Amino acid sequence: MSKFDEIIRLSGYSRATVSRVINHSRHVSPEARAKILTIMKQLNYVPNRNAVSLSTGQTNQIGIVMASTNEIVLSFLNQFVDIAMDYGFQTIIYTTRGDKENELRAFEDLRSKRVDGLVIVTCVNEPRLLKAYCEYGPIVSWQRMGSDEIPSVAMDQAEGYRLALEHLVSKGYTRIANLFGRVESLNTRSRREAYEQFMRDHHLPVRTDWYRYSVFTPTDGEEALRELITGSELPQAVLCANDYVAIGIQSEANKQAISIPDQLAIVGFDDTELAHTLGITTIYNPIAEQATHAFYRLWAVLGKQQMGQEQQLPLEKLQYKLIARQTT
Amino acid sequence: MSKFDEIIRLSGYSRATVSRVINHSRHVSPEARAKILTIMKQLNYVPNRNAVSLSTGQTNQIGIVMASTNEIVLSFLNQFVDIAMDYGFQTIIYTTRGDKENELRAFEDLRSKRVDGLVIVTCVNEPRLLKAYCEYGPIVSWQRMGSDEIPSVAMDQAEGYRLALEHLVSKGYTRIANLFGRVESLNTRSRREAYEQFMRDHHLPVRTDWYRYSVFTPTDGEEALRELITGSELPQAVLCANDYVAIGIQSEANKQAISIPDQLAIVGFDDTELAHTLGITTIYNPIAEQATHAFYRLWAVLGKQQMGQEQQLPLEKLQYKLIARQTT
DNA sequence: TTGTACGCGTTATCAC
DNA sequence: GTGATAACGCGTACAA
Numbered sequence: 001m002s003k004f005d006e007i008i009r010l011s012g013y014s015r016a017t018v019s020r021v022i023n024h025s026r027h028v029s030p031e032a033r034a035k036i037l038t039i040m041k042q043l044n045y046v047p048n049r050n051a052v053s054l055s056t057g058q059t060n061q062i063g064i065v066m067a068s069t070n071e072i073v074l075s076f077l078n079q080f081v082d083i084a085m086d087y088g089f090q091t092i093i094y095t096t097r098g099d100k101e102n103e104l105r106a107f108e109d110l111r112s113k114r115v116d117g118l119v120i121v122t123c124v125n126e127p128r129l130l131k132a133y134c135e136y137g138p139i140v141s142w143q144r145m146g147s148d149e150i151p152s153v154a155m156d157q158a159e160g161y162r163l164a165l166e167h168l169v170s171k172g173y174t175r176i177a178n179l180f181g182r183v184e185s186l187n188t189r190s191r192r193e194a195y196e197q198f199m200r201d202h203h204l205p206v207r208t209d210w211y212r213y214s215v216f217t218p219t220d221g222e223e224a225l226r227e228l229i230t231g232s233e234l235p236q237a238v239l240c241a242n243d244y245v246a247i248g249i250q251s252e253a254n255k256q257a258i259s260i261p262d263q264l265a266i267v268g269f270d271d272t273e274l275a276h277t278l279g280i281t282t283i284y285n286p287i288a289e290q291a292t293h294a295f296y297r298l299w300a301v302l303g304k305q306q307m308g309q310e311q312q313l314p315l316e317k318l319q320y321k322l323i324a325r326q327t328t
Numbered sequence: 329m330s331k332f333d334e335i336i337r338l339s340g341y342s343r344a345t346v347s348r349v350i351n352h353s354r355h356v357s358p359e360a361r362a363k364i365l366t367i368m369k370q371l372n373y374v375p376n377r378n379a380v381s382l383s384t385g386q387t388n389q390i391g392i393v394m395a396s397t398n399e400i401v402l403s404f405l406n407q408f409v410d411i412a413m414d415y416g417f418q419t420i421i422y423t424t425r426g427d428k429e430n431e432l433r434a435f436e437d438l439r440s441k442r443v444d445g446l447v448i449v450t451c452v453n454e455p456r457l458l459k460a461y462c463e464y465g466p467i468v469s470w471q472r473m474g475s476d477e478i479p480s481v482a483m484d485q486a487e488g489y490r491l492a493l494e495h496l497v498s499k500g501y502t503r504i505a506n507l508f509g510r511v512e513s514l515n516t517r518s519r520r521e522a523y524e525q526f527m528r529d530h531h532l533p534v535r536t537d538w539y540r541y542s543v544f545t546p547t548d549g550e551e552a553l554r555e556l557i558t559g560s561e562l563p564q565a566v567l568c569a570n571d572y573v574a575i576g577i578q579s580e581a582n583k584q585a586i587s588i589p590d591q592l593a594i595v596g597f598d599d600t601e602l603a604h605t606l607g608i609t610t611i612y613n614p615i616a617e618q619a620t621h622a623f624y625r626l627w628a629v630l631g632k633q634q635m636g637q638e639q640q641l642p643l644e645k646l647q648y649k650l651i652a653r654q655t656t
Numbered sequence: 657t658t659g660t661a662c663g664c665g666t667t668a669t670c671a672c
Numbered sequence: 673g674t675g676a677t678a679a680c681g682c683g684t685a686c687a688a
Binding site for chain 1: 374376378381382387399402409413419440441545546572575576579
């Protein structure tokens with residue numbers, strides 16, 4: 001006999017009344033509430049959440065999908081978990097290692113009612129395929145998805161990139177190398193197009209020979225610089241995929257006795273704490289705010305189911321900012 | 329009518345047989361299996377995991393408890409999520425922000441059958457209090473818990489600390505400052521005792537005036553060094569709570585024109601990728617392996633429930649290693 | 657305000 | 673190999 005039935009038996013009240021007390025319904029007499037609460041304490045009762053989820057159809061769990069938990073997505077993850085918790089939701093991590101089948105398991109978990117909604121941080125499956133899962137629960141993406149089938153809270157990184165370019169050119173750096181992340185990602189495309197457009201507009205050389213892809217980590221940055229200096233000409237500045245890459249460039253430049261910023265300027269991306277510490281010029285990226293927005297988007301749907309009405313939370317307009325430091 | 333009942337109706341078989349097919353039981357005729365599988369495909373059926381969990385009493389979810397998701401715990405988290413997934417378990421993050429009540433919610437979720445087990449990365453509640461939850465499911469800790477009531481996969485950091493001290497002294501650094509993490513943590517106590525014991529054994533000065541606490545981040549490290557140089561005497565070496573603190577020290581030393589390692593030697597802890605990039609001497613800490621061990625400990629219990637027999641996975645002996653680089 | 661009866665979707669224990 | 677039937681623990685119309 002479950003503790004629930006035990007409470008029913010000991011209190012003399014019915015299943016419904018006990019349930020009402022548990023769920024803080026107002027339609028319960030003070031005496032009934034008091035008596036039932038007392039017995040609940042005595043029995044050290046806690047509701048079985050699987051039973052609750054089965055009955056209500058909600059789990060109060062949200063899945064977060066990413067290739068791996070790394071430094072780049074850390075602040076997004078941290079903020080999302082926190083804000084979700086504030087609203088009574090737990091967060092399940094789905095690390096896919098870039099594998100499509102692994103990734104699909106997260107979406108299958110939406111179908112199988114394991115999670116109420118999903119946040120995509122990074123994903124490798126086609127939006128077309130993923131769209132089919134939208135009927136099972138709200139899905140929102142941080143990564144830009146190309147199609148509008150899955151809503152995204154991403155900002156157009158072209159704006160941030162232009163800030164960096166304006167800064168560099170205003171300082172006299174015109175021969176610029178670009179270290180990108182994923183080749184096929186929309187962010188990479190945005191950045192590349194912003195670069196090419198900006199350079200053309202200012203009648204400056206577009207150095208596609210200084211494009212490098214799949215540069216994510218400090219080690220990647222080091223290798224990229226070692227490889228760049230083998231060329232006949234050294235760029236005046238390097239635009240990095242993120243701050244960690246910039247750290248690698250900075251470190252390798254020191255080893256190679258390349259003076260910064262005289263011989264080589266460096267601009268990072270995201271404005272992490274380390275960029276501050278190491279004096280790296282970078283683009284402030286409101287990542288935590290985007291995580292908040294991501295949850296708000298989900299809450300717009302999940303809150304309605306929970307509170308019985310439309311839940312609209314304020315989505316403030318977010319902006320990049322240039323943070324000038326010692327590497328430019 | 330649920331899809332399950334739909335399958336029963338369309339196939340003509342009973343609830344039990346359908347369930348057997350879903351769970352790959354061998355006691356099903358090939359014809360029955362084929363027919364039921366076909367219908368399952370047609371209906372695009374997936375089991376409701378809440379119903380499964382309610383019925384079996386297992387969720388295949390493990391909670392991971394920590395103050396916040398930060399760089400320090402990142403590799404542990406990442407590895408744990410991965411290994412758990414390999415064994416069919418999902419990971420729920422509980423960030424407590426150091427709040428005892430928040431933290432207790434994770435343990436209550438063990439009682440309420442939301443998770444099958446818990447991993448404690450950091451925790452603030454008393455082991456005494458937490459011990460009461462052990463009856464509801466396996467709990468294992470990364471952080472050392474003092475009492476043996478909750479098993480821990482932590483290594484005694486004193487060993488790693490001694491490696492650092494031997495290295496420093498062998499290089500002639502004898503006036504050593506210590507930057508610790510949490511004041512009351514067992515790791516801090518281990519390190520402090522290791523330092524004091526080592527210095528006494530070698531008839532060297534124990535500089536308790538150079539103890540600093542709650543130093544976690546690069547910024548903390550910078551501040552610590554700024555504060556240390558206001559003293560009458562500068563230490564010859566700094567032992568840091570982790571690599572990020574070491575980065576802060578290194579950066580601030582550069583700003584202050586303090587030559588490294590001539591005027592000041594630096595030793596980090598953990599051997600993160602950035603320590604490699606920035607040439608920081610550090611202690612290699614097998615964090616990922618400890619995460620693996622943590623899961624294996626849980627699996628020893630959860631696997632038994634799942635596979636019907638004791639599951640013993642190999643726990644290899646782990647060791648710290650000194651990684652000498654340019655800061656010593 | 658309270659109680660009845662049923663539903664949620666699946667597993668498990670018996671029989672046969 | 674197959675099939676009734678009873679759990680699993682709780683929410684909730686609906687009626688009283």
